[in-house]
Amino acid sequence: MTSSFEFAPLFPAGLPAPSARWTGLAQYSFVGGNNDAEQVPLDELIEATNTVLRREGRSLATYGLAHGPQGYLPLREFLATKLKRDAGITSTVDDLLIVSGSLQALDLVNATLLARGDTVIFEQESYQGSLTRLARLGVNVVGIPLDKDGMRMDLLASTLADLKGRGIRPKYIYTIPTVQNPTGSIMPESRRTELVRLATEYGVPIFEDDCYADLVWSGQRPPAIHAMSPNGGVIHIGSFSKSIAPALRVGFVVAPWEVMSRILALKTDAGSGALEQMVLAAYCRPHFASHVPTLTKALRTKLDTLMEALNEQFGTAAEFEEPKGGIFLWVKLPDQVDTLKLYQAALAAGVSINPGPEWSTNKDHSSSRLRLCFASPTHQQIRDGVAVLAEVCRKEFGVPARSANVEKRA
Amino acid sequence: MTSSFEFAPLFPAGLPAPSARWTGLAQYSFVGGNNDAEQVPLDELIEATNTVLRREGRSLATYGLAHGPQGYLPLREFLATKLKRDAGITSTVDDLLIVSGSLQALDLVNATLLARGDTVIFEQESYQGSLTRLARLGVNVVGIPLDKDGMRMDLLASTLADLKGRGIRPKYIYTIPTVQNPTGSIMPESRRTELVRLATEYGVPIFEDDCYADLVWSGQRPPAIHAMSPNGGVIHIGSFSKSIAPALRVGFVVAPWEVMSRILALKTDAGSGALEQMVLAAYCRPHFASHVPTLTKALRTKLDTLMEALNEQFGTAAEFEEPKGGIFLWVKLPDQVDTLKLYQAALAAGVSINPGPEWSTNKDHSSSRLRLCFASPTHQQIRDGVAVLAEVCRKEFGVPARSANVEKRA
Numbered sequence: 001m002t003s004s005f006e007f008a009p010l011f012p013a014g015l016p017a018p019s020a021r022w023t024g025l026a027q028y029s030f031v032g033g034n035n036d037a038e039q040v041p042l043d044e045l046i047e048a049t050n051t052v053l054r055r056e057g058r059s060l061a062t063y064g065l066a067h068g069p070q071g072y073l074p075l076r077e078f079l080a081t082k083l084k085r086d087a088g089i090t091s092t093v094d095d096l097l098i099v100s101g102s103l104q105a106l107d108l109v110n111a112t113l114l115a116r117g118d119t120v121i122f123e124q125e126s127y128q129g130s131l132t133r134l135a136r137l138g139v140n141v142v143g144i145p146l147d148k149d150g151m152r153m154d155l156l157a158s159t160l161a162d163l164k165g166r167g168i169r170p171k172y173i174y175t176i177p178t179v180q181n182p183t184g185s186i187m188p189e190s191r192r193t194e195l196v197r198l199a200t201e202y203g204v205p206i207f208e209d210d211c212y213a214d215l216v217w218s219g220q221r222p223p224a225i226h227a228m229s230p231n232g233g234v235i236h237i238g239s240f241s242k243s244i245a246p247a248l249r250v251g252f253v254v255a256p257w258e259v260m261s262r263i264l265a266l267k268t269d270a271g272s273g274a275l276e277q278m279v280l281a282a283y284c285r286p287h288f289a290s291h292v293p294t295l296t297k298a299l300r301t302k303l304d305t306l307m308e309a310l311n312e313q314f315g316t317a318a319e320f321e322e323p324k325g326g327i328f329l330w331v332k333l334p335d336q337v338d339t340l341k342l343y344q345a346a347l348a349a350g351v352s353i354n355p356g357p358e359w360s361t362n363k364d365h366s367s368s369r370l371r372l373c374f375a376s377p378t379h380q381q382i383r384d385g386v387a388v389l390a391e392v393c394r395k396e397f398g399v400p401a402r403s404a405n406v407e408k409r410a
Numbered sequence: 411m412t413s414s415f416e417f418a419p420l421f422p423a424g425l426p427a428p429s430a431r432w433t434g435l436a437q438y439s440f441v442g443g444n445n446d447a448e449q450v451p452l453d454e455l456i457e458a459t460n461t462v463l464r465r466e467g468r469s470l471a472t473y474g475l476a477h478g479p480q481g482y483l484p485l486r487e488f489l490a491t492k493l494k495r496d497a498g499i500t501s502t503v504d505d506l507l508i509v510s511g512s513l514q515a516l517d518l519v520n521a522t523l524l525a526r527g528d529t530v531i532f533e534q535e536s537y538q539g540s541l542t543r544l545a546r547l548g549v550n551v552v553g554i555p556l557d558k559d560g561m562r563m564d565l566l567a568s569t570l571a572d573l574k575g576r577g578i579r580p581k582y583i584y585t586i587p588t589v590q591n592p593t594g595s596i597m598p599e600s601r602r603t604e605l606v607r608l609a610t611e612y613g614v615p616i617f618e619d620d621c622y623a624d625l626v627w628s629g630q631r632p633p634a635i636h637a638m639s640p641n642g643g644v645i646h647i648g649s650f651s652k653s654i655a656p657a658l659r660v661g662f663v664v665a666p667w668e669v670m671s672r673i674l675a676l677k678t679d680a681g682s683g684a685l686e687q688m689v690l691a692a693y694c695r696p697h698f699a700s701h702v703p704t705l706t707k708a709l710r711t712k713l714d715t716l717m718e719a720l721n722e723q724f725g726t727a728a729e730f731e732e733p734k735g736g737i738f739l740w741v742k743l744p745d746q747v748d749t750l751k752l753y754q755a756a757l758a759a760g761v762s763i764n765p766g767p768e769w770s771t772n773k774d775h776s777s778s779r780l781r782l783c784f785a786s787p788t789h790q791q792i793r794d795g796v797a798v799l800a801e802v803c804r805k806e807f808g809v810p811a812r813s814a815n816v817e818k819r820a
Contacts, residue, residue: 003643
C-alpha cells in the first residue's frame with residue numbers, strides 16, 4: 001500500500017528510525033529468546049485448552065473474564081503457589097498482575113518510576129530490550145561490572161556512594177540475578193543479602209527480572225531477592241515465555257500496592273490476552289513442575305552441542321563460562337574481532353548472532369563478545385551454524401586460525 | 411503486600427491517580443464493551459483451537475510464530491479478504507498489523523503522530539478511552555457536533571478553516587463512522603465523500619476507528635473511508651473484540667508503509683498473543699461470515715428489550731435515537747439530571763452506567779446524557795436494571811415522574 005499523502009511532516013521529533021521490512025529468520029538463528037519447538041508440551045496444552053474452554057469459555061464475552069484488571073484469578077493463584085515454592089516469595093493474588101509478557105512489565109515499571117534525566121543502575125552486561133527502552137526514555141544507565149557470581153557488590157557499593165555524593169538517587173537497581181542475561185550466572189544467596197543491604201542503605205528499590213529463573217540445570221535456585229528484602233523495596237517480574245512458549249505473551253509483576261495501584265492506572269489495554277491466561281492456568285497447575293525438568297534437560301544437551309561446536313570450530317579463540325541455566329551463551333572472541341561487524345558479515349552468510357555492544361553499557365568491554373541463543377536451532381543447525389560463523393570470522397578477522405581446533409586438542 | 415519502603419518519593423510528576431482496588435462488576439452492568447456470553451461461538455472456537463494447535467502448535471516456541479512483527483499470516487490473509495468484502499478496502503498482508511486490541515492501535519497511532527500541544531479533531535461525542543489517552547498526552551481535542559448521520563461536515567469545514575486561520579494543522583480527524591460510539595449512527599457514503607474531500611483539502615489524515623462496524627442490524631454498511639480515499643491519507647483500525655469476544659485481545663491496523671514502518675518501530679512488545687491470533691484465524695475463515703448475523707440478531711433483541719424498558723420506566727423522560735447497530739444506546743434525560751451524580755447514586759444501588767461527560771468534548775451538551783451497553787446483561791437484567799436506574803433517578807432528580815410510563819402510553 002503506497003500513499004501519495006505525505007505523513008512525514010506530521011511525525012513528532014524523536015521517533016525511532018522506521019523499521020525495515022521483515023525478511024524472515026536467518027537460516028542459522030542464534031538470536032531471540034525462542035525456545036525448543038520439540039519441548040512445547042503440545043498434547044497437554046491442547047487438553048488444558050479443551051478443559052478450560054468447555055468449562056468457562058463463555059466468560060470470554062467479558063473483558064478480563066470479569067476477573068478484574070490484575071488478570072485471570074486461577075493463573076494468579078498458581079503463580080502465588082509457584083513463587084512461594086520455587087523462589088520463596090510470599091504473595092497473594094492481590095500482589096500479582098498478569099501482563100502481556102515481561103516486556104510490558106518493563107514498560108509499566110519504567111512508566112511508574114522514571115522521568116527523562118533519571119539515573120538507574122544496571123548490570124554492565126544486560127538485556128538489550130531493557131537498555132534500548134531506557135535510551136528512548138532519556139534515562140542514564142550506570143553499569144556495574146559482573147563476575148561469575150553476577151553483579152559485583154564492591155563496585156555497586158562504590159557507585160552508590162559516588163552517586164550519592166553527587167546528589168543522585170538512582171530510581172532502581174535492575175538485576176537479572178537468576179540466570180543472568182547474557183552471562184548465564186546465578187547470584188549466590190550471600191551476594192543477594194549484600195545487594196538488599198546496600199539497596200536499603202541507599203534507599204534504592206531493586207527491580208528483579210526473574211524471567212529465566214525456571215531454567216536452572218540443577219533445578220535448585222537461591223531465593224528471589226524479593227523474598228529476602230525485609231522492607232519490601234523490590235519489584236519482581238517474571239514470564240512464561242521461557243518455561244512454556246514465548247509466542248504466548250504472558251508475564252507477571254509482583255509489587256506492593258503502592259506501586260501496583262500506579263501500574264494499574266497506566267495499564268490501559270483492557271487486560272492481557274485472556275485465552276492465553278486461561279490455557280496457562282489450566283496447563284500449569286497439573287504440569288508445570290514436571291515440564292520444567294524435561295525442558296531444561298533438553299536445553300542442557302543443546303548447550304553441550306553448542307560448546308562442543310565452539311571448541312571444535314574456534315578452539316581457544318572462543319572463551320566462555322558455562323552458564324548455569326537458560327538459553328544463551330556469552331562468548332568472548334579475540335580482541336581484534338568487532339562483533340558488530342561480525343554480525344553483519346555473519347547475517348549475510350545466513351547466521352544471526354547478538355553482537356556484544358548491544359547487550360552492554362560498556363562498549364569496549366563487549367566489542368569482541370557475542371550472545372548465542374541455543375534453544376531454538378536443532379543440534380545439527382547448531383553445529384552447522386557455528387561452522388559457518390567460524391568461517392566468516394576467519395575471513396573477516398583472521399581468527400580462529402585454521403588450526404585452532406587442532407591446537408585445542410593438542 | 412505492604413511495604414515499609416516508600417516508593418512515593420520516586421514517582422515522577424504527572425502520573426495518573428492510583429487505581430482503586432477492584433470490587434467486581436455491578437449487579438446490573440451497562441458499561442464496557444462486553445458481549446453476549448450466549449453468543450460466544452464456543453464449539454467452533456474449541457474445534458478451531460484443536461485444529462490449529464495440532465497442525466502448528468510447536469511454532470509457539472518462536473516469537474510471533476516466526477511470522478514477523480506484523481502478526482500471524484493466516485489472520486492477516488483473512489483480514490485482507492474480509493476488509494475487501496465488507497468494507498471495500500484493498501490491502502495486502504503487508505499493509506496489516508495485528509495488535510493487542512484496538513486500544514494498542516490507538517496508542518501506537520498516537521505515538522506515531524502526536525506530540526504534547528498538538529491538536530486533533532474528534533466527533534464531539536466519542537469513545538472515552540480515546541479521549542482520556544489524549545488528555546494524558548497533552549493533546550488538544552476539538553469536538554465536531556454530530557447529527558443522526560454522524561459528524562457534521564458543515565461544522566468540520568468551518569473548524570478546519572478556523573484552525574488553518576490560526577496556523578494550526580490538526581494531526582488527524584478521528585472518526586468512528588460505522589456505528590458511532592456512543593451515538594450508534596452510521597455515516598452515509600455521501601458524507602464520507604465530503605469528509606475525504608475536506609481532509610484532502612486541508613492535508614489532514616483521517617483516523618478511522620471501525621471497531622463496531624461488523625455489528626450493523628441490516629448487515630449492510632457503507633464502504634470504509636479508507637476505501638474511498640484517493641490519496642491514502644487514512645489510517646484504519648478494527649478489532650475482533652466486538653464480533654467474537656473482547657477478552658481476546660486482538661485488533662488490527664491498516665496503514666501505508668510510511669506509517670506502518672514507524673508503528674512497527676514503536677511496537678516493542680515482541681508480538682501480540684499468538685495463540686489468540688491462531689485461534690481467530692482458524693475460526694474466522696470458515697465461520698465469521700455466518701457468525702456475525704447470528705450475533706447481531708441476538709444483540710438487536712437486547713436493544714429492543716432495553717428500549718422497551720426505558721419507555722416503560724422513563725416514558726418521555728428518556729430520549730434516544732435508535733442505533734443502527736452495536737452494543738450501546740445513547741440516552742438523553744431531562745436537563746436537570748446530572749449523569750455524573752446519577753452514576754454515583756446508581757452504582758450504590760447496583761447499576762453501572764457511563765455518564766455522558768466522560769464520552770464527550772462538550773460537558774454541557776452531555777451532562778444529562780448517558781451510555782447504556784446492552785450486550786452483556788440478560789434480558790431480565792436489562793429490565794430489572796433499568797427499573798432500579800429509574801427509581802434512583804426519580805429519588806435523586808425527581809424524574810421520571812411516577813406517572814411517566816402512563817403518560818407515554820396515553
